[in-house]
Amino acid sequence: MADEILVNVTPRETRVALLDHGVVQELHIERAEALGVVSNIYLGKVARVLPGMQSAFIDIGLDKTGFLHIADIWGHRASHFSHHSSHDDKPIEKLLHEGQNLIVQVIKDPLGSKGARLSTQISLAGRLLVYLPQDDHIGISQRIANESERALLRDRLQHLLPEGLEGGFIIRTQAESATEQELQHDVDYLTKLWKNIRNRATSMPSMSCLHQDLQLAERILRDVVSEETTRILIDNASTKHTMQAFARDYSEGLHERLYHYTGERPLFDIYTIEDEIDKALSRRVELKSGGYLIFDQNEAMTTVDVNTGAFVGVRNFDDTIFKTNLEAAQIIARQLRLRNLGGIIIIDFIDMDKAEHKEAVLTELHRALERDRTKVTVNGFTGLGLVEMTRKRTRESLAHVLCEPCVVCKGRGEIKTAQTVCYEIMREITREARQFNPREFRIMAAQTVIDRFLDEEASALLALEQALEKPIALHVESVYHQEQYDIVLA
Numbered sequence: 001m002a003d004e005i006l007v008n009v010t011p012r013e014t015r016v017a018l019l020d021h022g023v024v025q026e027l028h029i030e031r032a033e034a035l036g037v038v039s040n041i042y043l044g045k046v047a048r049v050l051p052g053m054q055s056a057f058i059d060i061g062l063d064k065t066g067f068l069h070i071a072d073i074w075g076h077r078a079s080h081f082s083h084h085s086s087h088d089d090k091p092i093e094k095l096l097h098e099g100q101n102l103i104v105q106v107i108k109d110p111l112g113s114k115g116a117r118l119s120t121q122i123s124l125a126g127r128l129l130v131y132l133p134q135d136d137h138i139g140i141s142q143r144i145a146n147e148s149e150r151a152l153l154r155d156r157l158q159h160l161l162p163e164g165l166e167g168g169f170i171i172r173t174q175a176e177s178a179t180e181q182e183l184q185h186d187v188d189y190l191t192k193l194w195k196n197i198r199n200r201a202t203s204m205p206s207m208s209c210l211h212q213d214l215q216l217a218e219r220i221l222r223d224v225v226s227e228e229t230t231r232i233l234i235d236n237a238s239t240k241h242t243m244q245a246f247a248r249d250y251s252e253g254l255h256e257r258l259y260h261y262t263g264e265r266p267l268f269d270i271y272t273i274e275d276e277i278d279k280a281l282s283r284r285v286e287l288k289s290g291g292y293l294i295f296d297q298n299e300a301m302t303t304v305d306v307n308t309g310a311f312v313g314v315r316n317f318d319d320t321i322f323k324t325n326l327e328a329a330q331i332i333a334r335q336l337r338l339r340n341l342g343g344i345i346i347i348d349f350i351d352m353d354k355a356e357h358k359e360a361v362l363t364e365l366h367r368a369l370e371r372d373r374t375k376v377t378v379n380g381f382t383g384l385g386l387v388e389m390t391r392k393r394t395r396e397s398l399a400h401v402l403c404e405p406c407v408v409c410k411g412r413g414e415i416k417t418a419q420t421v422c423y424e425i426m427r428e429i430t431r432e433a434r435q436f437n438p439r440e441f442r443i444m445a446a447q448t449v450i451d452r453f454l455d456e457e458a459s460a461l462l463a464l465e466q467a468l469e470k471p472i473a474l475h476v477e478s479v480y481h482q483e484q485y486d487i488v489l490a
Contacts, residue, residue, distance in 0.1 A: 002026070003228050007217055007243075008268050009236035014216045017273045018224065024276045025371065026337050029401050030216035036395070037062070037106045037116055039125065039213035041197055044118070045206040046100040051093045057115070058104055061207035064115035068104060070095075072119035074134050101206045103197075124190050124211075127222045127250055128175040128183055129157075131190035135168035142375075143173045160184050165191065177227060182251065189250075218246045224373075225254060232258050235267040280338045280398055283413075287331060291324040295335065297399060301344035304332055308350060318357070321350045325361045333368030342374070342393030351385050362387070408481045416483050418452040421445070425485055426464055433468050438489035442473045445485035450476045 002018035002025060009015075012033065018026040030036075042060035049056045057065040070092045096102070108117035124131040138157055140150045153171050160183055175183065193211070200210045214222060217239055225232070234240040240260045247255035261267050268274050279285065285293040287309070294305040306328040308320060332347060347365075352358050358381055365387070369376050375392040382388060405411035416424075429441050443453070453461050453474055465472050477484075 002224060002226070003230050005220060005224065005229060005232040006267055006271060006273065007220070007232065007234040007236075007239065008266070008273075009217075009234070009239045014239070015268070015273075016216060016220050017268065017271070017276075019271065020371075022271075023334075024271075024273060024338065025334060027273075027277065027280065027340075027398060028216055028220070029398070031401075035215075036109045036213075038109055038395075039106065039123075040209060041103065041105045041122065041211040042066075043201050043204060043206050043208050043210055044102050044104045046096050046098050046102060049093050049096050049098060051091060054092045056092060056096050058102060058118055059207055060104065060106075060116070060118070061209065062110065062116065064110055064113075066104065066106070066116040066118040067114070068102075068118040068120070072107070072117075072121065074119075074121040103201055103210065122194075123170075124193055125222070126172075126186040126190050128172055128178050129186045129190060130170040130172060131167060131187075131194060132169065133167040133194045136166075137168045139168070139170040141171060141173045144171070144176060149176065156180065157183060157187075160187055167191075167194070174226060185250075214246075217243050221247055221250065221254065225251075225257075229257060233261045233267060234258065235261045276338070277398075277402075280335065281402065285331060285335060287324065287327050289324055289327050291328065293328060293331060293335070295339070295341075297339075297341065297397065301346055302341045304345065304347045306347070306349050318353065321352055322354075322357045322361070325349045325352065325357075326364050329361055329365040330368045333365065333372065336369075336391055337372055337374075339398045340395060341397055342391045345389045345391060347387040347389070349385070349387060408483065415481070418446075418448040418482060419456070421449050421483060421485060422452050422457045422460075425449070425487065426460065428487055429464065429468070429472065432487060432489065433470065436489055438470065440471045440473060440490040441468075442475060442488040442490055443485065444475045444477045444480070444488060446480040446482045447476050447478065448482055449485065450474050 002020055004019040004022075006017040006019065007014065008017075012031060014030045016028040017024050018028075044058035044060040044066065047057045047059045047065050054070040056068045058068050059065050073092070073095060102120065103122065104118040104120055105122050106116045107119045110116045122133050124133070138154050140153060144150055144153070153175060157169060157171060160180065169187075197210045200208070204210065213219070217234070221232075221243060232243070234243065237260055240258060244255045244258055247258060263270065283295055285295065287293065291309040292307050294307070296303045296305075306325060308324050328349065335341075336345065349361060352361070362378070362380060366378060369378065372391070374394055377390045379388040406413075409415050425443055425445065429443075432438075432441070443450070461472060473490075477486075
């Protein structure tokens, strides 16, 4: 997936870019003031049990209490350390009580007014394996499709597990080419980690953090680096030393691919990453053919509209549409990774008449999405010619991390015209005149609105003055945006 990885570190922010043949495929950003808590494990205290919702609020020491639903209680059992069968149909009020200590793991960061989403089903991620201390089966990544390979990996791992070891494992995609020694290292590391967590749970007070997930730079080494990765450039010496220490403990030979970048020009400037970030925040994405894409992200879904633009083709209109859609399929897959867009995604390709063209575009989209490390499901073309797909939400989108809604348009992407605002003001003055009897009305508004009143709307404003028999004064407020105004009764 990534043959080069760039790590840019500043005092309050770490940014990572994943490159494949010089082209940015993914961007990851972590800020010190907004470190995520997903995968962290806490010794929580039950603050409140809600029988009606079959859920509970758990205090884990954060600003807001976490939320635990009965579906996220492992086996619906009250104790993490009991591996005996229990009554799965017990209501939550029979499993938990206020003041009870409980080991929980964060599965979703706090968002807005909501606290963290919690689970008692613990999972610990390694580079090759995920350890499930409370389970007893061995699962395999769905991305490993070959059945014989899956069976071989399962047998290899089972032979490495010590007799009487509690828990199960999920074999990650990176384990396909791993050696026995590397697998054994992951088993030992993860089982030791769980033992330490359990020991801390018996010695630390409630609402303590028992385990904190790795920071971004180390997570990249654990989760992203593969045999195809030729080098990792880091522009901060301290971070490079930290990553080297982690690499030596985690994977033999990995530390040799870490390099400290000491050039004069910023690392992200040399590889034009800053330009790619700006493009990934733009609503419009240009295609090399002359066509373009329009991305619209909202609460419910993301829509992608494909347009031919200036591309006229060289043969016929069908050929033009087909080639634009093929290129769009590749770019859309990459933009979904760059922007980290998740949830429901609707793609409106340009209408194609030929069934073989639709099939080819869908095949190209599937091929381009194979590089995505996040789970993706494509449902194909609907009766209206739209492609429906879903992409698992793993973290906030790039736009949500770097941007905030515009204070003027409040996220609409548009503002009212000066003409519209003028008419609003005149209607408001009419309403005010029915309730009050001032000597004068004074309009305070932006320059564009006042200019409109002095020019195109001058006759309308004069007619309103005559109808009300009151003077209307105009005053420019330079700090007002176009939709903002006040009417002062003098």
